[in-house]
Amino acid sequence: MEIEQTALPGIGLKHEFTTQSGRRIAVVSHRTGRRDVVVYDRHDPDRACETVKLNDEEADALAELLGAPRIVQRLNDLHREVEGLVSVQLPIGEGSPYAGRPMGQARARTRTGASIVAVVRAGQVHASPSPDFGLAAGDVVVVVGSPESTAAVADILVRG
């Protein structure tokens, strides 16, 4: 996939590409932080037929929504590439002793050697959570390590 970058003097930058189905889309990055998502007209590919203006916050939210499944997918790709390394997604159940407690209290890495690399909550990925990140029932914890160590983390999350 080729992304074309164009300078817009006085405004900012434009990145555009064509999807596999033949639609052209672009993101205009204004210097002010505003982001426009632009969809081009099928019949007049030079014209933006739809422009959605996003402020900083909205742009961040959209990026996160688009990026969330990708992070998990990338992790899966990663463990396929590295022999002996797996990433597993462990749900925090209602009965987990760590639901409602900071993640650091599980001392997962110290006890097992595996790392919690992300927490997925309501479709949003919180990458590299800090030890004081509060876990809640319904979260999915992404753990990377050896098959044994990740199994040990699963055990800790269920039984403490």
Added chain:
Amino acid sequence: MHTATIFIELGGIVLALGVLGALALRAGISPIPLYLLAGLAFGKGGILPLATSEDFVAVGAELGVVLLLLTLGLEYNADELVASLRGNARGGLVDLVLNAAPGAVVALLLGWGPVAAVAMAGVTYATSSGITAKVLSDLGWIGNRETPVVLSLLVFEDLTMAMYLPILTAILAGVSLAGGAVTVAIALGAVSVVLVAALRFGRFIEAFVASPNSEVLLLKVVGLALAVAGVAQQLQVSAAVGAFLVGIALSGELAHEARALLMPLRDLFAAVFFVFFGLQTDPGSILPMAGIAAVLAVVSMVTKLATGAYAARRAGVARAGQARAGIALIPRGEFNIVIAGLAVAAGAHPDLGPLAAGYVLILAAFGPLAARLVQPLITLVARRA
């Protein structure tokens, strides 16, 4: 007592501008033509001539020009200017030749002489980057493929202005041919020195101006711009260019912040500037010029359409986009009036002001309107093709 009258008059003017601005907003047109009309109404020969506040308005107008060009300079950084010069020199030259010619030719045909011809060339040449940027944003054209071409042409025009204004000021000063050449040389030398300094030592200027406190930043930027503008004026380079160069020298985060702080100030004084130009123009003198202004406006529309089409085609944009590029370039506004203002102040030709006023009135109002009206038509044609 005197202050009271000035306040009442000024308040009346600014309030009227506010109401007019609201009307323009509702109608979806640029407020500039309405400001000009307001100036005509308040000025000599108008419906409601004002007298006491004219001195203050005159200074306010000068400030407006300085702030207009300062904020314009802040929009660009030096790299963009250089890149634009490299990539679009050909389109820029076509723009210059096609659009400066109508003004110059008309001035010569009317027998106003070469000095007025140079001024009128500037009046018809420059697109209003302010109005055009607004049209692009309002109509959702920013993402369009022809838009980078349009923006580059605007950058090219602004750079040309930085060279043109000092030349015009020198010519208007009316010195002898040899003396004129020396003045022009000094002016261009000064511009080049400041431009090079801005390109190479911009960060020192930024380091001096930068402040986490917005009050300090505002004072430093405005102070620096006014001081440089004053020195530029002394060197016959025109205050506007000095302010423009200060704007260019500042870039990055600092420039955004400064721009955000300056915007309200600029809007206020720029409006005063348009009123002042209107004040100086006798509405009665526009009527005899109206026919010529209309013809000139039509010719200018055609030449800008041709310019846009040429530049967009070079960038590989299809027909519809070429038409949009041309339409986006039609609006004239602030700089055309700045140029006419300089010429009028120097006493170029008594009819130049009225002609420029009529011309800008038409194109500032009609440009954005044309873009709005023609957009669906272009889309339809593109769909058929």
